[in-house]
Amino acid sequence: MTDGPRHYRMSLARQLSLLTGAVIALSLLIVLAVAYEALTRSAISVEQEALSRATRQIANLGEMGIRQTRVRYTTVTHDSTVRRALTAANGLPLGSPLNGSMVSATRKALEQLSTPTDSGMPIELWSANGRRVAYIGNDEPEVPESAANEHAFGAPLPRVGIADVRPSDSLQFGQLYASDGRVYLWMVQPVLEGSKPIGYFAQQRRIAANPQADRTVRALAGEGINTYYHNADGSVWTTVAGWPASPPQRVPNDSTHATRVNEPLLIAEAPIAGTPLQVAMETRVRDVLAAPRTTLRQLMMVGIALLLAGMGAALLIGQRIARPIVAVADGAEAIARGQYDTRVPSSGHAEIARLAESFNHMANEVAVAQRALEQRSEDANAANRAKSEFLATMSHELRTPLNAIAGYTELLEMGLRGPLTDAQRRDLARIRASGQHLLGLISGVLDLNRIERGQLAYALGPVRVDPFLADLDALVSPQAAAKSLTLEYVPSEPELTVVADREKMRQIVLNLLSNAIRFTPAGGRITLSAAAAGELRVAVCVQDTGPGIPQARQSDVFEPFVQLDRSLTQPQEGLGLGLAISRDLARGMKGELTLETSANHGARFVLTLPRGTADDHQSLMTSGEASALGSA
Numbered sequence: 026m027t028d029g030p031r032h033y034r035m036s037l038a039r040q041l042s043l044l045t046g047a048v049i050a051l052s053l054l055i056v057l058a059v060a061y062e063a064l065t066r067s068a069i070s071v072e073q074e075a076l077s078r079a080t081r082q083i084a085n086l087g088e089m090g091i092r093q094t095r096v097r098y099t100t101v102t103h104d105s106t107v108r109r110a111l112t113a114a115n116g117l118p119l120g121s122p123l124n125g126s127m128v129s130a131t132r133k134a135l136e137q138l139s140t141p142t143d144s145g146m147p148i149e150l151w152s153a154n155g156r157r158v159a160y161i162g163n164d165e166p167e168v169p170e171s172a173a174n175e176h177a178f179g180a181p182l183p184r185v186g187i188a189d190v191r192p193s194d195s196l197q198f199g200q201l202y203a204s205d206g207r208v209y210l211w212m213v214q215p216v217l218e219g220s221k222p223i224g225y226f227a228q229q230r231r232i233a234a235n236p237q238a239d240r241t242v243r244a245l246a247g248e249g250i251n252t253y254y255h256n257a258d259g260s261v262w263t264t265v266a267g268w269p270a271s272p273p274q275r276v277p278n279d280s281t282h283a284t285r286v287n288e289p290l291l292i293a294e295a296p297i298a299g300t301p302l303q304v305a306m307e308t309r310v311r312d313v314l315a316a317p318r319t320t321l322r323q324l325m326m327v328g329i330a331l332l333l334a335g336m337g338a339a340l341l342i343g344q345r346i347a348r349p350i351v352a353v354a355d356g357a358e359a360i361a362r363g364q365y366d367t368r369v370p371s372s373g374h375a376e377i378a379r380l381a382e383s384f385n386h387m388a389n390e391v392a393v394a395q396r397a398l399e400q401r402s403e404d405a406n407a408a409n410r411a412k413s414e415f416l417a418t419m420s421h422e423l424r425t426p427l428n429a430i431a432g433y434t435e436l437l438e439m440g441l442r443g444p445l446t447d448a449q450r451r452d453l454a455r456i457r458a459s460g461q462h463l464l465g466l467i468s469g470v471l472d473l474n475r476i477e478r479g480q481l482a483y484a485l486g487p488v489r490v491d492p493f494l495a496d497l498d499a500l501v502s503p504q505a506a507a508k509s510l511t512l513e514y515v516p517s518e519p520e521l522t523v524v525a526d527r528e529k530m531r532q533i534v535l536n537l538l539s540n541a542i543r544f545t546p547a548g549g550r551i552t553l554s555a556a557a558a559g560e561l562r563v564a565v566c567v568q569d570t571g572p573g574i575p576q577a578r579q580s581d582v583f584e585p586f587v588q589l590d591r592s593l594t595q596p597q598e599g600l601g602l603g604l605a606i607s608r609d610l611a612r613g614m615k616g617e618l619t620l621e622t623s624a625n626h627g628a629r630f631v632l633t634l635p636r637g638t639a640d641d642h643q644s645l646m647t648s649g650e651a652s653a654l655g656s657a
Contacts, residue, residue, distance in 0.1 A: 045339035046332055053328040057321060064317035069291065072313045073281055076250070076293035080304045083252070084295040091299055095196045098214040098226060101137050106130045107150065110159065111216055111224035114152035123158065131159035138228060148228045155183075158224065165229065184211045184227055198300040201232070201254065201261040208232045208254075208263035210302075232267035249312045253305045257296065262305075273307060283307065353384050365392035431460045483526045483613055487637045490521040490555045490563060497531065498553060501538045509547040512538075515554035523563045524637035525614045533607040533618065534565060537630045540603065541569035544628070558633060565632040573626045582620060583608045607632075 101107060110131045114123060135148045139161065147162040165184070187199035190213045199211040214226040232254060253270055255262040262270040273283035273290055283290045289310040296303045352369045359367040368388060371381035434457045436442065438450065445453070498514040505512040523530070534553075541551045549570040558564040574582060583604050608618040616634040 039340065041342070042336045042340035046336040049332045049335045053325075053332060057324055057328065060324060061317060061321050064320055065314060068313050068317050069310070072308065073291055073293065076291060076306045076308065077295070079250075080293045080295035080306050083304045083306075084297045087297045087302075087304070088299065091196065091198075091297070094212070095214075097138055098196050101134055101226065102214060102216045104134045104137075107134050107216065108218075108223070110150065111152050114156045114158045115154055115223060117156075119154065119156055128159050132161055135159060135161045135226075138226065142233070143228070143230065146229050146231060148226065150224060150226055152224045153222055157183075162229075184229075185209075187211045187213055187227070195299070198302065200256045200258075200301050201263060203261060203263075203269045206269070208261065208267050208269055232263050232265070250306055250308045253307070254302055255305055257301045257303055349381060353380060356384060356388065360388055360391060365395050427460050427463055431457060434460065481610075481613065483529065485524055485526055485614065487522050488525050488527050488530060489519075490523055490565070491517045491519055493527070493530070494534070494553055494555060494565070497534055497538065501535065501542065504539075504542050505551060508542060508545075510542060510545055511550045512542075513550060513552045515552065517555040518557070520638075521555060521557060521563060522637045523634040525616070525634050526610075529610045529614065530632075530634070533610055533632055534567070536603045536607050537567040537632070541567055541571070541628070545569040545571040549627075557636065561636050562633050563636045565634070566629060567632075568627060568629040570627045573628050574620065579620050583618070 106127075110123065110127050113127060117123070131150055135150060138148050143162075145162050147160055147165045149160040149165075150158040152158055184199070185204075186202045186209075187197075190197045190199055194215065194217055197213045197215075199213065201208050201210050203209075209229055209231050212226075212228045212230060214228075215222045216224045216226070252265045253262050254265070255272065259272055262272045264270050271285075273285040273292065276282040276284070281291060281293065283292045285307070290307045291310060291313060292305060292307040294303050294305045349369070356367045356369045365388065368385050369381045371378045371385065434453050437445065438453050438457075494514060494517070498512065502512055538551065538553065545551060551570075552566070552568045554568075555563060555565045604618070611618040611632055611634070614634060616632065619631050619633070621629045621631055
């Protein structure tokens with residue numbers, strides 16, 4: 026038979042392994058988190074710097090190309106054929122035609138501005154009064170941006186994106202604009218006479234892929250990076266191949282981060298000097314973090330390997346340490362089960378060996394003490410059996426002659442052996458009283474013996490407290506009156522009920538009242554009362570105004586064969602068993618008998634019993650019948 030289900034408890038070796046693994050894992054997580062944060066910041070910082078550097082370099086390349094283009098335009102603006110054609114055009118009405126040879130000569134001058142990459146793109150010469158003097162390439166329709174947009178040259182500009190171009194002695198660039206799925210811009214070069222413009226060149230440029238430029242961009246930016254041109258106001262974006270693009274969504278208050286289709290981006294921009302254009306380069310953040318994440322995965326693999334190795338090493342070490350400790354624990358459990366010859370091997374490290382030796386020494390001492398205890402227990406049991414047999418035998422043997430003495434005393438008092446004198450009758454009364462006293466002492470010894478051997482039965486049932494105590498008050502009132510004592514009964518609640526054995530409760534209360542009458546001097550007062558002690562208990566109190574019991578001796582009054590002299594004048598009667606028996610009887614009814622210090626220096630005994638109701642009688646009867654049926 027076991028004490029109950031045994032709960033699983035993890036071994037010390039496993040606990041050490043798991044603890045080591047937890048420490049390593051926590052340290053690994055912290056190191057990986059710190060490393061990943063550092064790698065992430067470094068990768069983003071390096072990539073952002075690379076983007077910024079690449080955009081600046083591409084913007085510088087654009088500026089170099091613009092300077093070379095300006096040199097060509099400046100050369101053509103000083104061409105005499107161009108100047109003569111503009112002078113002639115400014116002097117004629119807008120509807121009047123120019124000389125054909127002059128137009129042809131002007132076209133040859135415009136061909137100096139054409140490059141192979143601009144094949145087919147229009148290059149035009151305009152007079153200050155808004156006449157297109159000559160052009161090469163595609164014939165672009167004259168569609169001004171706004172009819173009311175008066176240019177500083179003095180005539181409306183017929184081309185898109187150059188509304189903000191102002192007269193200058195250098196090449197000017199218009200804004201990007203999209204048309205037919207491609208992105209274009211116009212370049213304007215004024216032709217000045219002194220400080221006054223007499224006309225201007227206008228060349229349309231298409232943003233198109235240039236293999237050399239593409240290689241340069243890739244060399245500067247790297248793979249996975251997108252490059253764009255856009256107007257400074259962000260109105261039009263284009264790829265380096267000339268395809269329109271949507272602008273990214275900017276992150277507020279952050280010029281280095283943006284999103285495109287909910288994809289986080291790193292972005293860098295640089296203006297192209299002398300133009301309303303900017304170069305923008307962007308890359309996805311996840312591409313930037315790919316290398317740190319790869320490094321993190323590698324570190325995690327190494328960390329997992331270290332974690333497993335650490336846990337395995339801790340398990341092995343823990344088993345070496347825990348094995349002798351487990352042996353000691355098993356030995357302790359064996360001793361707890363009564364196997365006092367159990368010993369454990371004293372081997373291993375010095376501390377473990379010392380522990381084993383101490384355990385074996387303790388086991389030896391426990392075994393010796395257990396044998397001594399068993400011997401004392403056997404001796405005590407034998408003595409107790411002998412005492413019980415002696416008390417039972419002596420009580421039986423004493424009862425027979427005492428009953429005979431009582432019987433013959435009654436015969437003599439009845440005069441069956443002849444007339445008696447008054448002195449003889451007094452002697453016979455003393456003999457009868459002494460016999461009754463001896464019978465009472467023998468009954469007390471027998472009761473104590475039955476209680477100690479567990480042979481006393483209890484017939485528990487509901488007892489109404491108020492009528493029960495009133496009957497006892499009437500029973501002992503003559504004894505109190507004989508000693509000139511005042512016996513006061515304080516009525517309790519009519520419905521107050523306890524669950525007790527009526528006869529044993531009567532024996533306890535009568536014993537307490539008898540003691541109070543015995544030890545209270547003449548003229549004193551004895552109070553009997555009862556009250557509820559909470560919801561589950563009832564307290565019956567017997568209080569007297571006698572000399573009381575010293576505080577230091579109050580714990581002794583319930584010990585068998587102990588008598589305390591409270592009166593200091595009366596010889597003690599009895600064996601000192603009354604309170605011991607009363608307390609055992611109270612505990613047998615699931616109650617308690619206690620002694621409390623009284624305010625008037627008397628003794629106050631309190632009998633506490635379980636509280637019941639009048640309905641408990643029926644339930645107790647039903648329970649008793651069920652028990653009888655079950656036993657039958």
